[in-house]
Amino acid sequence: MAAESIVSRDESIASLEKAEGRITYLKPQSRITWSDAKKYLATRIPTLFPTKASIREARKEYPINPFPALRSMNWLQTQYFIVGFLAWTWDALDFFAVSLNMTNLAKDLDRPVKDISHAITLVLLLRVIGALIFGYLGDRYGRKYSFVLTMALIIVIQIGTGFVNSFSAFLGCRAIFGIIMGSVFGVASATALENAPNKAKSILSGIFQEGYAFGYLLGVVFQRAIVDNSPHGWRAIFWFSAGPPVLFIAWRLMLPESQHYVERVRLEKLENDGKSQFWKNAKLACSQYWLSMIYLVLLMAGFNFSSHGSQDLFPTMLTSQYQFSADASTVTNSVANLGAIAGGIIVAHASSFFGRRFSIIVCCIGGGAMLYPWGFVANKSGINASVFFLQFFVQGAWGIVPIHLTELAPTEFRALITGVAYQLGNMISSASSTIEASIGERFPLEGREDAYDYGKVMCIFMGCVFAYLLIVTVLGPENKGGELRLSTTGTEQDDEESQNNISFEEIVAAGPVSDLNFKQEIQHKERV
Incomplete structure (x- = not known):
């Protein structure tokens, strides 16, 4: 041999x-x-499909009912997870505050919807800067104060966004928000997941990732409760969103530094006579895992296209194309996010038995099957059913992402590599809503002014995204149940x-x- x-x-x-x-x-x-x-x-094909033997082995390690596994977490691990989950949830709410108010913003700032979508593109483009800065800070100086600084900056920029009076000022605030937002995923996911017991990590990955859908759901609820009933209109949601992060900061300050991080730093210094080897290890990681890093970026581009392509313009499609009332739009968006939450949790746990890649591919096929009813059925009951299952599959695949990234990234650079890969994927997919809005204007609806067939465009766009994500996943690696350990x-x-x-x-x-x-x-x- x-x-x-x-x-x-x-x-x-x-x-x-x-x-x-x-x-x-x-x-x-x-x-x-x-x-x-x-x-x-x-x-790639032989290792894709689960075997009876692999499922039997997985059943020894992972319980079929995942929730008893959560009892293996102690109180400190539980708090780490909750505070990381809340940060990611609120990050999503802050992001979707624009998507839910595109029509209101266009009217108030005297711009077409297409121009307002540029703010979403700008946020997604600049998130990689925040991922680089705070990923480095989180891996070099610890998770705790990187988390606190991120939340503090979000408070400031959200308050400032509520006071803008021009489109250029609005874009400026969203640009800064994009940098800050890019810092959240890496630090929050490391805080939430790295200290958890292994047998609970898959279900926790699904729950954590669906903080994104939960944040969207909260945004829909608060949009109806606050924006639609406030004399300040869309500004109220930005001012309101600046409040809860104060509580997150207080909670995180009361918790110690991540135990996993502290132990890693201690062992590193012990092996290197008390000296930090961060930059030396970073160079080594790049030389050893450069191909894995490129793959993670391509994978996350597909994932981000799937979420932004199916979500960012969807509220506008409901109100502009289908002329849903505020109440009907709230119900449909809520149904979509309930489907997303259910899918993320269920599929993430199922991936413990069937594998990460296989589960993602099943979601791509299931999501593709739901595209036609999602994009072309205009009645409320039909679209509610289709959007529930579409988001079940979109976010079902997404539920695997935190644990899949963690398993494919060197443990010494978990916050940096997972955050940067995630946000580079976001940068590549940043023009999703702008592309859909621009192409949608080529399909005006007869007899209606400023109304376009967004459903057709979004359906075709998402079909291409599912095909891309399926191919990239088939060709990619998997490290279920393990971590890449960099040895210097x-x-x-x-x-x-x-x-x-x-x-x-x-x-x-x-x-x-x-x-x-x-x-x-x-x-x-x-x-x-």
Whole structure:
């Protein structure tokens, strides 16, 4: 067998598995040859479908009923999760405050809806800057004060947005908000998930990610309760949204620094004579996992296209194209987000048994099947049913994202890499609403002024997105149940987290074997 694929302890390597009491390593590849690529591609279909054996193994580790697993969390872990979840939820509400008020903003600022959609594009474009800045701060100086600073800045910018009187000032505020918003996902997801027990992480991933849908749902409710009943109109939702983050800051300040982060820093300093190796490790991570990072960006671009393509212009379609009343629009948007929450939680847990990639692909196929009734059925009962199931599949796939990103990112740079990959995907998909609004204007509705067939455009757009996401997922790696552990010293690591650490590059090096037999294959190589 290829003994050369096993490298010595003196090299910079990524841990793969504990085998017979010690660690087995594979050599990360800096250059991928065509032969390597063919070997890797040959594993994509065989490793996609769950087997009876893999499901039996998963059932030993994950309970079919996920909620008892949550009892394994102690009170501190529970608080970490709740405060991270709340930050992500409120981040979503702040973002959707614009989507829910595009018609109101267009009227008040004397601009067409297409121009208001530029504010959404601007936010998505600039989020990567915040992800870079606060991802670095979170991984370098800790999760706690990065979280606090992010929430404090959101308070300031949301209050300021409520006072703008011109379109240029509005765009300026949203640009700043985009940078701040980009900081939330990486720090909040690390805070919420990294301290949780492994057997609860899949269901927690689904719950955490659906903070996005829950934030949208809260935005719909508060839009109806506050904006539609306030003399200040759309401004009221921005002023209101600045209040709760004060409570989040107070709560986070009362909690200690992330225990997982503290332990990682302690071990790093112990191994390096008390010196920080952050930049050295960052360079090493880029050299070892560059292909994985590129893949994560492409994957997150597809995910972000799916959410923004199906959500950002949807409220406008209801009110402008279908002429839904405020009450009817509130009901339909609420139904959509209830479907999203249900899908995110259920599919994320199911992925523990069926695999991350397989579950995402099922959601792409299911979502594609719902596009026609979602885009072309104008009656209330029909569109409510279709939007529930469409968002079930869209956000069902999204529910897997936090844990999938965590498993594919080196643990030393979790906040940075997950946040940057997420926000670079957002940047690529930033023009979703503008594209749909611009193309929609080519399909005016007969006999109605300033009314367009957004449903047709959104349906075609989402069909392309589902096809792209399916292809990227099929071709991508999976590391279910493990973490990528970056080793700078080559020493043996015998902690639980160093199991199952399979990077994109390591799968390429291993050759065309199935995920089920992957660890046995490597173990056999070591014996030889």
